[in-house]
Amino acid sequence: MSSIETEFLGLKMKNPTILASGVQGVTKGNLEEVCKRGAGAVITKSLTLEVRKGHETPIMVQTDSGFLNAVGYANPGIDSGLEEFSGWKRKEHLIISITAKNVDEYSILADKIAAKLKEGKLKCGAIEAVLSCPHTPEYGLMAGQQTPEIAEKVARALKAKLPIPLIMKISPGIPGEVEVAKAIERGGANAIDIGNTIGPGMKIDIERKAKVLGFGMGGLSGPAMKPIAIRCVYDVYKSVKIPIIGCGGITYGTDAIEYMMAGASTIAIGTAAYYRGTDVFSKITKEMEKWLTEHNYPYVKDIIGAAHKN
Amino acid sequence: MELDPGKPTFEMQTCKVLSVKKENYRVKTFEIDSKIKAKPGQYIMVWVPNVGERPMSLGGTNPIRLSIANIGKFSNAIHELKEGNVLSFRGPLGTSFKLPKPKAETTKHEINETQNSGLGTILLVGGGYGVVPLYFLAKEAKKIGIKSTVIIAARKADDIIYENNFKELGCEVLITTDDGSEGFKGNAVEGVKHLISQGKKFDEAYSCGPEMMMYYLALYCKEKNVPCQVSVERYMKCGINICGACAVDGKLCCSDGPIFTGNKALSFAEFGKVQRDASGKKIEGH
């Protein structure tokens, strides 16, 4: 049997699957449940400085081979959020996702996290900062944050304050993504998550002659975005040395293998928790193990970047 | 490689409103021309373009039956609907109430002898619009020969809905009001104790309504060793196991629930204690 154990950013993981941010993950209890159902690590719902109710419902709508979502960063704010996620006891690592309107806000978030870490209340393996939400005014793509300049500034500001690894998350398919990835590396971040949803896209209900999403448009997730994210992982892998989390449409073990061959070290899963239930983490892990065994790879890490060698 | 066969549909349907009936000062019942296959306890997500989408329990299918309390922006918009208008929704979603299995011959006999009815009797305890899914359950129970005794719990007389609907099905109905303005004066659980003190026996209890009512009912049923099922409501957005808004401990009410056994619900540290608003922020002391 091939070994599926993974090491990522110095963190030991029982397998390379990670819960993607914003998919479940609003409460500690739920993150624990996702670990029990197979995830190797979990990322929380993104936390912002202020409390956000998020966009009006519908916040999700199905499209061909995927979903549009416009949650709009609903979250209880950094203070309640850090309270919620304190006292993590499981061996799977907790990664806290944060997002902000500007570098100053990012600094405040980092101070709050650093303070909690120092008090010993918060036990988390890494922080993920998101530059790339496509459907929330003042944040991410709608604020034009996915540029080399901003990415580098945010990375530097966070690294100056955080004593734990930093992951930065981008949306694939945006012009200049390789330059952004290089800037993230220059800024001192330890990994890149590729990626966030893409778009925004729109769904119109023809019976009602109306946009379905409460916000009108939303980010595309699921299998529909997979080829774009895989291409982006492939390009970024060639250009940076820091490891990559591959994310977007991963539904089966073979999708995960494909991302890893493009250059991802670990993979994050979101929408597939709809297609295959929350047990999707253990299902994908088993499928990966089976595939690796059948193809005589002793370790899962042996396939990382394999597509670059041919 | 199979997708989860249990995954709920996301197809939006738009159907005609067949009838609108006023139940009381704030609840209206709508019949919708649609033939979805659903089980009691499941809900649908009703969508009003440019207003929002909210979870609503099914009071029946074919036609779909909804009873909606007018309490805010979305329910206001729903209350504007007239016969002949259209309503959009997706579903059914979530888990359902499970009726007791028909008894083996011997037990059936014993039950007959103790003057209990036929296959058995179940107890339905509803508060507010919680009576809606219980009405659907009573109809399904009747089809397989199970009788229902219903407690409709209300704060005051004019909050009572569905009394005649249940009576028309042949259910025994006990009304309880907090202020004694109608029926038994007291809360729902006191009503249950009252029935038990009269020697009534139930195979299983089912409840939907205010969480404290279900909490104390679940505790009482546990003490009395009566199996029970409750409908746990949380702020629901996506309805399909993704957005995480409706977490209760580790589970998501939208898809792992809303129906849980009483004992499962009691095992949640948050049941009867903590809910969350649209942001995920805790609201304690419910």
Ligand SMILES: Cc1cc2nc3c(=O)[nH]c(=O)nc-3n(C[C@H](O)[C@H](O)[C@H](O)COP(=O)(O)OP(=O)(O)OC[C@H]3O[C@@H](n4cnc5c(N)ncnc54)[C@H](O)[C@@H]3O)c2cc1C
């Ligand atoms: C599984 C389930 C079944 C339900 N069945 C019925 C029913 O049969 N009849 C009925 O009248 N109501 C039902 N509700 C409650 C209903 O969804 C909301 O109370 C209602 O839509 C409020 O919307 P509003 O815009 O009118 O009011 P708002 O002003 O938006 O909200 C008023 C209150 O309603 C609750 N609420 C609002 N949105 C939601 C939401 N998305 N999920 C859960 N609670 C919410 C909150 O407690 C809020 O404080 C059900 C809720 C759930 C979770």
Ligand SMILES: Cc1cc2nc3c(=O)[nH]c(=O)nc-3n(C[C@H](O)[C@H](O)[C@H](O)COP(=O)(O)O)c2cc1C
């Ligand atoms: C409902 C929903 C909410 C999301 N919320 C966040 C979020 O708060 N922060 C974030 O970085 N990504 C968020 N995402 C993006 C996911 O983390 C992930 O990058 C994306 O969905 C692609 O992966 P998937 O196809 O496996 O879902 C969200 C996605 C969905 C579907």
